[in-house]
Every structure is written in C-alpha cells, then in structure tokens.
Amino acid sequence: MSNTITDTNFNFPNQESLYKGKVREVYNINNDQLVMIATDRLSAFDVIMPKGIPYKGQILNQIATKMMDATKDIVPNWLLATPDPNVAVGYLCEPFKVEMVIRGYLSGHAAREYKIGKRTLCGVAMPEGMKENDKFPTPIITPSTKADQGDHDEDISREDILKKGIVSEEDYLILEEYTRALFKRGSEIAAERGLILVDTKYEFGKTKEGKIVLIDEIHTPDSSRYFYADGYEARQEKGEAQKQLSKEFVRQWLIENGFQGKEGQQIPEMDEAYINSVSERYIELYENITGEKFIKADVENIQARIEKNVLEYLK
Numbered sequence: 001m002s003n004t005i006t007d008t009n010f011n012f013p014n015q016e017s018l019y020k021g022k023v024r025e026v027y028n029i030n031n032d033q034l035v036m037i038a039t040d041r042l043s044a045f046d047v048i049m050p051k052g053i054p055y056k057g058q059i060l061n062q063i064a065t066k067m068m069d070a071t072k073d074i075v076p077n078w079l080l081a082t083p084d085p086n087v088a089v090g091y092l093c094e095p096f097k098v099e100m101v102i103r104g105y106l107s108g109h110a111a112r113e114y115k116i117g118k119r120t121l122c123g124v125a126m127p128e129g130m131k132e133n134d135k136f137p138t139p140i141i142t143p144s145t146k147a148d149q150g151d152h153d154e155d156i157s158r159e160d161i162l163k164k165g166i167v168s169e170e171d172y173l174i175l176e177e178y179t180r181a182l183f184k185r186g187s188e189i190a191a192e193r194g195l196i197l198v199d200t201k202y203e204f205g206k207t208k209e210g211k212i213v214l215i216d217e218i219h220t221p222d223s224s225r226y227f228y229a230d231g232y233e234a235r236q237e238k239g240e241a242q243k244q245l246s247k248e249f250v251r252q253w254l255i256e257n258g259f260q261g262k263e264g265q266q267i268p269e270m271d272e273a274y275i276n277s278v279s280e281r282y283i284e285l286y287e288n289i290t291g292e293k294f295i296k297a298d299v300e301n302i303q304a305r306i307e308k309n310v311l312e313y314l315k
Helices: 055-069 108-115 158-163 169-192 231-237 248-256 274-291 302-314
Strands: 015-020 024-029 034-038 079-084 087-091 096-106 135-141 195-206 212-215 224-228
Touching: 034 055, 034 302, 055 087, 055 169, 055 274, 079 302, 087 302, 096 169, 108 195, 135 169, 158 169, 158 212, 169 195, 195 248, 248 274
Parallel strands: none
Antiparallel strands: 015 024, 024 034, 034 087, 079 087, 096 135, 096 195, 195 212, 195 224
C-alpha cells in the first residue's frame, strides 16, 4: 500500500544511530535528541504483520503526544516537539529496564493468571472471589522486565527489581508515584469520554541531568486497554464479555484465522478491505480516546513529507 509507511532509512544531520522497534523507529541526533517515527506497522503476538495500516502511525503518535501534554503538569516527560503527524522529538534518555504496568481491573494477563489459581502477580496479592473484568479495590502495579527484541517481557516483583539492582530504591519509589499519578489522570480523562482505562503500561528514562521523565507512548490503544463505561456494570452482572477499545479485535481475527504467533503458523492474508477496516477501527479509537475528530494527514508521499518536516525542525 503506497499510502502507508512501514520502514524508514533516513540520514539526518548529526545522526549517531538508528534503532528499529516493533512499531517505532528511533534516530539518535548528536547524542542529545531522539527523533521517533511512528510507522504504520502492526504487531500482534510479537509478530509484525506483512502490511501496514493506513494512518496507524499518525494515530498512535497523536494520541501519545496529546496525552503527554495532558499529564505534563503532574509528571515531566521527554517530549520537545512534534514536527510531523508521525514524528515526536524529545530528549535522549537512558531508559529504565522495567515497564511499569498498572491494572485497575482483573483483565488480560492478570485474569489468565487468576483463572489458573494464582492469587499474587509480581508479588502483589489479588483478592479472593473476583471474576474477570472486576475492579480491584485499588489499582495494582505489576512491573515487567523490558525484553530485548524478539523476546517476551517477563513479570517481575518490586522486591526482585530492588534485589537485582535493576532500579535503585530511591528511583523506584518515584516510578511508582508517577505511575499512580498518570493512571489516575488517565482514568479521569477516559471517564470524560465515557471510557474506563482498564490497564496500561508506562516507560520511564533519565535525562543527562539525572531527571526521571516519562518516555515512549502513553494511553494509546497499543499500550492500554479501555472498556466502554456504558453497560459495564450490566455486562459484569450477566457475566458477559466487556466491550473493548484496544487492538484486541486484530488478535481475535488472527486467532479465528488460525494464527497465534506459534511456530509453523502462517499469517493469514490481509486483503485491502480488511486492512481498510482495521484503519477505520483505529480512527474510531482515536476519536473515542481524544474526543476529537481525526484529521488525515497528506499521505501522497509520506517518506518525503516526514524527511522535509524533520530536516526543517533540525535546522
């Protein structure tokens, strides 16, 4: 699809390195700033799908930057500018090697662990007598180690993080405080839009000056799970599945078509109609999460547009 961006190989002035993640590509400029490009790649079950999703990169980048802006009064972040719909520029930071996962409800991974009889997750106790998608009395923080590319993130307890010296106690207390403050604000923003922020993950880093800041993305459908608030209670009472706002619909489609990222499985063919339907779902997610109409950027030549905008910014 010519109207998507799935790979970049720019050579910006003073470029030191290029790191390619599952969805984002990060250019190190002069060991001072990072230029982060959100591509239209779609990843599910830790596998990158063969085709890009129109506007997905723009959607993720714009939700993340809006949410950073809406939380910068309570938690400092890495963001400096957004010179292009798909691009965020920020301070070069040393990332912490843990992801701060916070859960307000018994969903996803937590629910699967609970179902097999576990009552602690990452060293945190979960109450007896809960059913899937019930609300926790207070949100729980269940960190995970940040895996190298191709590996899976793994649950880890606060005790192990401190014991192994992955994060100092002084810094970890700040990460916990910031995580709770962001989740509280994110939940309030979601409630204004008729949504429930179920769970999410935050990543943090340290600037050269030693300041802890929020990095990467925040409150996007790729990093968070949302439910529609309307009908939540009734669905819980009847034991029905909750109406979700996340990329779960893509995973479900893949499962129905015999793919879960396991060895020997073929990624099902995504025809143009299906790809466009995924793009429309992402636009719907954007409009629900931000409460604003999505404005499509010019996608005639995305590579040239991004290059021009970034070069102008770096001047």
